[in-house]
Amino acid sequence: MKNLNSIESVKIEGDIIDWKLRIQQLYKDIEKWISGSNFKYKKGPVQIMYEEQMYQNKLPITELDTLDIICDNIYILSLKPKGLWTLEGNGAIDLLHKNGNYTLIDISKPRHKPNWKIYKNIDEEPANFTKRTFLELLH
Amino acid sequence: MLTFNKLGDLYVEIENYYAKREFQARTKGYNRIELDYNLKRKNNDQAYFLFMFTRLEDRIIQITDQLIKNKCESTSNWKKRRSWEVLNIQREKKTIHFMNRVSLLIENNNNLYQLLASYHKQRNIIAHGGNFTIPINMVHVIANMKTLHKSLNYN
Numbered sequence: 503m504k505n506l507n508s509i510e511s512v513k514i515e516g517d518i519i520d521w522k523l524r525i526q527q528l529y530k531d532i533e534k535w536i537s538g539s540n541f542k543y544k545k546g547p548v549q550i551m552y553e554e555q556m557y558q559n560k561l562p563i564t565e566l567d568t569l570d571i572i573c574d575n576i577y578i579l580s581l582k583p584k585g586l587w588t589l590e591g592n593g594a595i596d597l598l599h600k601n602g603n604y605t606l607i608d609i610s611k612p613r614h615k616p617n618w619k620i621y622k623n624i625d626e627e628p629a630n631f632t633k634r635t636f637l638e639l640l641h
Numbered sequence: 642m643l644t645f646n647k648l649g650d651l652y653v654e655i656e657n658y659y660a661k662r663e664f665q666a667r668t669k670g671y672n673r674i675e676l677d678y679n680l681k682r683k684n685n686d687q688a689y690f691l692f693m694f695t696r697l698e699d700r701i702i703q704i705t706d707q708l709i710k711n712k713c714e715s716t717s718n719w720k721k722r723r724s725w726e727v728l729n730i731q732r733e734k735k736t737i738h739f740m741n742r743v744s745l746l747i748e749n750n751n752n753l754y755q756l757l758a759s760y761h762k763q764r765n766i767i768a769h770g771g772n773f774t775i776p777i778n779m780v781h782v783i784a785n786m787k788t789l790h791k792s793l794n795y796n
C-alpha cells in the first residue's frame with residue numbers, strides 16, 4: 503500500500519511540474535505576442551497551489567506564477583491559475599479584467615500538448631487561444 | 642421554476658461582479674481583498690453548480706419515473722415486465738440510486754454517463770461539506786448541463 507501511495511505521489515508531483523511548465527509556456531507566448539506593442543507584462547504576486555490530490559498524497563504547498571498585462575500604467579488583464587484538477591478540463595486560468603472574467607481551459611488530455619480554449623461567454627462556443635484572440639481581449 | 646438559461650445568466654452576473662472587484666483589488670495591491678473576492682467566486686461556483694445540478698437531477702427523476710411507469714403499463718409479457726415492476730416498487734419507495742436512474746437513459750460506457758457521474762460525485766462532495774472541492778469551470782459546465790437537460794429522454 504505504501505508503494506502504491508508513493509507511486510501516486512510521484513505521478514501527482516509530475517502533474518504539478520507539467521502544470522507549471524504549461525503555465526510558463528503560455529506566459530512566454532503572451533510575452534512574445536505583445537512584444538513591440540504598447541502593452542507590457544509584469545509578473546504578479548505568486549499564487550498558492552494546494553489542491554485535494556496534494557493534500558491526500560501529503561505533498562507540500564507550492565507556488566504558481568501570475569501575470570499582469572499593463573498599458574500606460576493601467577492594468578488591462580491579470581492571468582491567475584484557477585486550478586489543475588478542475589471539473590472540466592486539464593487545468594484552468596482566470597483572465598480577470600475591468601468588466602469581469604474570461605476563463606482559459608486546457609482541454610487536452612493530461613500530459614499531452616496543451617490545447618487552450620478561451621471561454622468568454624456561456625452562450626458562445628469557446629475559441630482557440632491564439633495571438634489574435636488574445637490581442638482582441640486587450641482592445 | 643427558473644430555467645437553465647436564467648440560472649446561467651444569474652451566475653454570470655454574480656461571477657463578473659466579484660471578478661471585477663477582485664481585479665480592482667489586485668490593481669491597487671490590496672492582496673487580502675483580492676483573496677476575499679477570489680474565495681467568494683469559488684463559493685459562487687459551488688452554489689450555482691449545486692443549484693443547476695438539482696434542476697438536472699429533477700429532470701432525470703421525472704423522465705425515469707415516466708419510463709418505468711410506461712414500461713409497466715405497456716408490457717403485457719410478465720417475463721419482460723418483471724424487472725420493471727421491481728423498479729416500479731423502488732420508484733414508489735424513492736429508493737432508486739441516482740446513477741442507476743442515469744443508467745436507464747444512457748449506456749455506462751457513454752461519455753455523457755461519465756460526465757454525469759463526475760458531476761454527481763462533485764455534487765455530493767459540495768452538499769456534504771468536504772474539506773476540498775475541486776475548482777469548477779462553470780462556463781463549460783453550464784453549457785454541458787444545458788445540453789444534457791435538453792437531450793435526455795427515454796426514447
